[in-house]
Amino acid sequence: MNTYTEVDTFVGNHTLVDPDIYQLWLEGNSAQEAATALQQKGEKLLQFPPRLMDQWILQMDAATQNMVISKYYEFDDLVMREILGKKLSSRQRKDLDEVSEKTNFNLKSCRRQFDNAKRVFKTVEELPGSLYHNVKSNFYLPDHLAKKYSAVVFIAENRFETNKRKLQYLTFQDFYACAMSIMTHWKSPIEDEDATADVEREFLMDLRDLRCLLDKEKEHKTGVCQKLRGRVSERIYSEVEQNFKVYSRTLINLAYGLNHNKELRDLFIDLVEKYIEPCKHLNWPLNDMKAFLEVYTESGVQLDIMKLQPGLRTVWKRYMDGISGCLIPMYHN
Structure with missing residues (x-):
């Protein structure tokens, strides 16, 4: 008895050309020089997660892409507690050596965490709609991390005082709980598409x-x-x-x-x-x-x-x- 298996096939003759790699070749870069340039650019892609999802340079499956983005945007609560309530400006970035010394975290790590918070804030502060969904959709972050950044942006946007001496005993998790409570009850819920970053x-x-x-x-x-x-x-x-x-x-x-x-x-x-x-x-x-x-x-x-x-x-x-x-x-x- 003969059995037959149907197989669908597709044949194409289009060659995929990465414009960035092509440009590096046109500029006369060697393979090693091009690889170094692409590696540096790959790190910059993490600053714009949607571009990382669409690029051809770094061949990663979806799970790996999500892991890389999540790890890059993760932050240490001790570091973010020191950043919280401060103006997210270049001037503040210069003072991160104090944050590094106080928290015992590497200065480069503190700068990455500060830059990420600043980038998220600048990206979503003027966007209409849900703060939570704006963070999540623009940075491809997992739920728990999108909510934590929503709290950081919410506190910064409303300029809540968090650094007075009597507040120093409070942790990032304390302020996170406060921000979630206020966002839930004093404005549209964080999952609501019509919500904004401001208290109603x-x-x-x-x-x-x-x-x-x-x-x-x-x-x-x-x-x-x-x-x-x-x-x-x-x-x-x-x-x-x-x-x-x-x-x-x-x-x-x-x-x-x-x-x-x-x-x-x-x-x-x-x-x-x-x-x-x-x-x-x-x-x-x-x-x-x-x-x-x-x-x-x-x-x-x-x-x-x-x-x-x-x-x-x-x-x-x-x-x-x-x-x-x-x-x-x-x-x-």
């Missing part, structure tokens, strides 16, 4: 309306104390019961001022000075703080005024979810 200005203006909660302080306190009893230690419960006004007004007054650029830029230092340091002084356990913020948010949502004004309830929930997502990772020694 209309939302910041709406935060001023939360001042009406000061008139509902007694009702709010009653709801918080009812839900909080048994979830925190008696010491912390007594502290909240006696000083609810202080904790509540700190958060609400902070919200009221965020529509001003300086207040927004100083968000992290304000959280440390006005909320975190007082709680540390009273030895609040982290779990008790988490419980308080959860109950405080939930009780605010259930106020009668919130039921009558669904828009206000949405603003309150967005604000408290965002601020809680900052306070919790920032609350450590």
Whole structure:
């Protein structure tokens, strides 16, 4: 019994000519000289990942290309923490020897990481649409790395203060968590195609309306104390019961001022000075703080005024979810 196998074949007679290699030959370069030039150019291709995907010089499969790009754009959290909040300019690049000395990372590595952050920032800062997708599509980065660069760009774009002395205890991962929280709750989600690199200005203006909660302080306190009893230690419960006004007004007054650029830029230092340091002084356990913020948010949502004004309830929930997502990772020694 004969069996037949069908095979599709394609025959072509077009010769592929790499214009860069051809130009090097025209210029009279030897094979070794051309190879050296191409090797140097190959490194430069990493600065423009889409070009690396389309070139013919370096024969790599897709998995290898992705690995090479990912490794080139990976950064060390210690180095990026020192870069974070600084203006991404040539002048700052000259001071990277201090970063190298402080972090014990090679100066060339620090320069590569600084240049990558600057390149990503300059590429996407003016682009419309999702910050996350702009980073990912322009640099072919894996999800986790695209999100980390999104946080770096977001902090730089909004000029958040990260370098004051009282903020030095915070790590890159702390600021990354804060940036993700703010991007998620105070602007369009990072996966949203309509998102931008800025905090939503209309939302910041709406935060001023939360001042009406000061008139509902007694009702709010009653709801918080009812839900909080048994979830925190008696010491912390007594502290909240006696000083609810202080904790509540700190958060609400902070919200009221965020529509001003300086207040927004100083968000992290304000959280440390006005909320975190007082709680540390009273030895609040982290779990008790988490419980308080959860109950405080939930009780605010259930106020009668919130039921009558669904828009206000949405603003309150967005604000408290965002601020809680900052306070919790920032609350450590």
